[in-house]
Amino acid sequence: MTATAQEAPAPETPAPLPGRDAYRAELTRLAAKDTAVVCLEADLGGKGHPFQAAHPDRFFNLGIAEGAMVDMATGLAASGYKPFVSTFAPFAVLRAAESLKLTLGYLAAGVTVVAPYAGVSGAWFGTTHHCLEDLAVMRSIPGVTIAAPYGEAEMRAVVRAAVRSGEPHYIRTGRNAAYVSLPWDGEQDGAELPPVRWESRSGNDDVCLVSVGEEGTRLALAARQALHGVSHAHLVYVDHENLARSAVELGAYHRKFVVIEEHRAQGGTAEALALLLPAHEVTGVAADRSWPAQGGDHEEVMASLGIDLPAVFGAVHRARTAGRALATAV
């Protein structure tokens, strides 16, 4: 039997890449045009790294030496290179914290740190492989652009921006989960991502979901399906300077915010926005103060910390009713 045009299967949409694979693919692509780009790994880049295959002379697996890797990257940056270093978030931000302070911060070295395994995406690997503190640490270091992209398109855009700027960046991502990118008109023309991406901006509700990172955004998208009228703003950049700009835009449209992030509440984005928006109500759905000590997959470990869909519903409900109760009382 010969298939007609009508019967031919539609071309398949390629499956989205997980964040760290999208990073590797985009950096490899950019390095073909920019010979200043170099890629450093600390034994956690996985086998078959595309950058190594495409640009072997600019790929360095330095072994399990995170602090040395960041400092050596600074030596490379001082010579005019654009080093990208990658290791798991807990090792990048906590083990090499002093190097990040001195080099990305004080020296403003043009080094980009790409950190998979952020939050509890390490899941059953346990506490050593969790990182619920990276935003707090990195936000306290002036001059570092912090990105928490959602989906392949955002990761690629963030990597492009880091290469273009030559300025210090910290990019957090998860483990292997892949997310369908939010629609974005600017992807084709290489435009910069706006700090605030409005997935939905309705005027029917004064509560707005604010999502940060992969899982925060996944939960916000799921929650909005069940919550009528609620808006959703997704933040790509969460360093202080970008958050200050985002706060102005958020505050212009809404009065109450529920911030969802895979991070501890202390030092997280909700806390920062609360300080930036003192006349608004900001609550957070974030990790509690516990240390997960059980197995389970990513979502299960998040739920044990209080980051799940029921928690989002509860936070939105409290935001809505607290406002009404306050109005009644007044």
Added chain:
Amino acid sequence: MTVLLDAPAETQATGDEVVAALAARAVEARRLVVDMAASPRGCHLGGSLSVLDILIAALHRASAGDGTEVVLSKGHAAAGLYAALYVSGILPENPAPLYGRADQPYTGHPGPKVPGVRFPTGSLGHGVPYAAGWALARRLGGHGGLGIAVAGDGELQEGLVWETAQVAAAQGLGNFVLVVDRNGGQNDGYVEDISPLPRLAERFEAFGFETVHTDGHDLAALIAILAGDRTAERRPLAVIADTVKGKGVPAVQGKAGCHYVTIDATRAAKWKRAIR
């Protein structure tokens, strides 16, 4: 640190004349260090005096203009670095009267606001990988020049040093040179009493380094060791330079207690007269 183009050149001089010129710089620099010890802030005197000849020789090597970078990893010896930069013609102003002042960049540990300083050091261990990264960049770009890190022997207690030794050897960074200012002292006393470093040369050799042992105050020997073009080398070089804490000031020479010193002007004048 970066050697500026207007740094004095000794290319026309004979070897003996170069050594004599550098020795004269060392005397001048030691007197400046004593001046900084006599400032209201005081300074890390012992380590600044022990490392001075190494720094002056390394800066002389960098004056060849081939892209060699010298990183003082034991950044607490900032007074020694500032003095060495000045007598080598890299710092345009005498740092001693400005040291520690609120409106000046001459802090107790050096940062990149000081002319000729590229990396912030003083948190021990970091200068070693900075220099290794510099060496990697030179090799990557197909350029000559060394990445020279000057570390203290107490500093070798930091894990970051050995991380970098591992990486440098694995990457075949023959243009990376680690000079150890082995003065035997650290903040709380003698290295030997706190956390000794037995068989130090063997350690570096086991990592894959080429190792040289020298008198860290022998300028001719230091010049010779650092003179080479190591572009084609595959083994990094460790220079174990034996030095004397407080070198050149008889009142404190060899005493662990001279690690950090604040003195008055009268004593400073007396100490400076004794420096030869």
